[in-house]
Amino acid sequence: MTVSRRQPPAEQHPSDPGPTTDPHRLRVRRPADFLAVIPYLLGFHPAESLVVVLSRRGRVLLTARIDLPPPGEETAVAAQVRQLRTQHEVDELVLVGYGDDGPGTRRVLERVRVALGGEVGVREVVLVSGARWWSLSCRTGCCPPEGSVFDPDAHPLAAEAVYRGLVAGRSRSDxxxxxxxxxxxxxxxxxxxxxxxxxxxxxxxxxxxxxxxxxxxxxxxxxxxxxxxxxxxxxxxxxxxxxxxxxxxxxxxxxxxxxxxxxxxxxxxxxxxxxxxxxxxxxxxxxxxxxxxxxxxxxxxxxxxxxxxxxxxxxxxxxxxxxxxxxxxxxxxxxxxxxxxxxxxxxxx
Incomplete structure (x- = not known):
C-alpha cells in the first residue's frame, strides 16, 4: 500500500454472533481486558493492524480492523473511523495498534488520534508489539516504560469468551x-x-x-x-x-x-x-x-x-x-x- 492508493475499507465485525451468545456481557474495564476480547470480536488474532472497538452507552456495537497504514495515510484512516462513528452513532471508541515495529506503530496511533480531533470520544489508545502492550492514554505513570507483558490466551476473559461460544483463529491468513x-x-x-x-x-x-x-x-x-x-x-x-x-x-x-x-x-x-x-x-x-x-x-x-x-x-x-x-x-x-x-x-x- 502506498500513499497514492485509496485506503482499503475497514473490515467491520458487528458484535452479534448469534442467539446463544452475548459478548456484551463480557465485562471489559482495563486495556488488558480489551486485548483479551478483541480476537474473539474479530474471529482471529490480529497482526499489523489498527483495530477500532466502537461502543454506545458502554455496549460494544462494532469492531473494525484496518491494515496498519504507512506514514502519510493516518488522516485517511481517521476519516474512516470518523465515518464509522457517525454511521453507527457510537459515543466512545478504543484504538489498538498491532505491529512488530513498536515505535512505528506508536507513531501511527498518535497521528490517527490527532487526526480524529476532540469530537470523537477516544476512551483508550493501546499499542501491542510482540508480547507487550502500552497504554498511550496513560498520563499518570501507570504503565511501565518497558510495557506490560501479556498473553491474551491466558486472560480470564479469553476463557469466558470460549465458554460463550466465541472463536478466535490464530491469524487472518488461516x-x-x-x-x-x-x-x-x-x-x-x-x-x-x-x-x-x-x-x-x-x-x-x-x-x-x-x-x-x-x-x-x-x-x-x-x-x-x-x-x-x-x-x-x-x-x-x-x-x-x-x-x-x-x-x-x-x-x-x-x-x-x-x-x-x-x-x-x-x-x-x-x-x-x-x-x-x-x-x-x-x-x-x-x-x-x-x-x-x-x-x-x-x-x-x-x-x-x-x-x-x-x-x-x-x-x-x-x-x-x-x-x-x-x-x-x-x-x-x-x-x-x-x-x-x-x-x-x-x-x-
Whole structure:
C-alpha cells in the first residue's frame, strides 16, 4: 500500500454472533481486558493492524480492523473511523495498534488520534508489539516504560469468551486458507468429479434439483460432512441461482456454524469454475453466524475470481454496512417463502 492508493475499507465485525451468545456481557474495564476480547470480536488474532472497538452507552456495537497504514495515510484512516462513528452513532471508541515495529506503530496511533480531533470520544489508545502492550492514554505513570507483558490466551476473559461460544483463529491468513480452494495439483481430478456430477444432474428440472440440493445439505451436515463426490454434486446443483438459494434458506442462526463447516468443505473440494456458489453460501452462512472475518474472506475471493457474481455484491454490502446477524431473523421467513414458491421445496429449515 502506498500513499497514492485509496485506503482499503475497514473490515467491520458487528458484535452479534448469534442467539446463544452475548459478548456484551463480557465485562471489559482495563486495556488488558480489551486485548483479551478483541480476537474473539474479530474471529482471529490480529497482526499489523489498527483495530477500532466502537461502543454506545458502554455496549460494544462494532469492531473494525484496518491494515496498519504507512506514514502519510493516518488522516485517511481517521476519516474512516470518523465515518464509522457517525454511521453507527457510537459515543466512545478504543484504538489498538498491532505491529512488530513498536515505535512505528506508536507513531501511527498518535497521528490517527490527532487526526480524529476532540469530537470523537477516544476512551483508550493501546499499542501491542510482540508480547507487550502500552497504554498511550496513560498520563499518570501507570504503565511501565518497558510495557506490560501479556498473553491474551491466558486472560480470564479469553476463557469466558470460549465458554460463550466465541472463536478466535490464530491469524487472518488461516481464514484466507479456508476459502482458497483445493491445491492446484488436485484440480484436474476434481474437474473429473464435476464433469460426472454435471452428467448426473443435467436432466433434472428445477424442483428436482432443488430437492436434491436440500437432501445433499442435510446429508452433508452429518459428520464427517460431504466427500469430494458429494461436494462436486452440491456445487453443480448450486449453479442454478434459485437452487443455490435453497442452501441459504435452510440455515438458522443456531445452525449457522454447522452450515459453515459444510460449505467450507465444498469450497475446499471444487475447482474454481464452480466455486462461486459454494463461496457465496459460505459467506452467507458466515454472516448469519456472526463470523465477519470469514464473510470478508469470502467476499475478497469472489471479488478477485468472479467480480460479477451478484451474491458476492450482496455479501459485500452486508459487510460494508455492518448489518447485524439478528437481521436474519426478520429476513429468513420471506426468503424461505420465495425460494419455496420458485423451487417447490418446502420445510426449508
Amino acid at each position: 481464514l484466507e486458507a479456508l476459502v482458497a480452494g483445493p491445491a492446484a495439483d488436485a484440480v484436474p481430478r476434481l474437474r473429473g468429479l464435476v464433469a460426472l456430477a454435471r452428467q448426473q444432474v443435467g436432466g433434472l428440472g428445477r424442483p428436482a434439483a432443488a430437492q436434491a440440493l436440500a437432501d445433499g445439505v442435510r446429508a452433508g451436515l452429518v459428520p464427517p460432512g460431504p466427500d469430494e463426490t458429494a461436494a462436486a454434486r452440491l456445487a453443480v446443483l448450486a449453479l442454478d441461482l434459485a437452487v443455490r438459494d435453497v442452501g441459504w434458506a435452510m440455515v438458522s442462526r443456531s445452525t449457522a456454524e454447522q452450515h459453515q463447516r459444510l460449505w467450507a468443505q465444498v469450497v475446499a473440494a471444487v475447482p474454481p469454475e464452480v466455486a462461486s456458489a459454494p463461496l457465496g453460501l459460505l459467506g452467507a452462512e458466515a454472516w448469519v453466524g456472526g463470523n465477519g472475518a470469514l464473510l470478508n474472506c469470502c467476499v475478497e475471493r469472489l471479488e478477485r475470481d468472479d467480480p460479477g457474481y451478484t451474491l458476492g455484491h450482496l455479501l459485500a454490502d452486508l459487510s460494508e454496512r455492518a448489518l447485524p446477524p439478528s437481521l436474519w431473523d426478520e429476513l429468513v421467513g420471506g426468503l424461505r417463502a420465495e425460494v419455496g414458491a420458485v423451487t417447490g421445496v418446502r420445510g426449508l429449515h
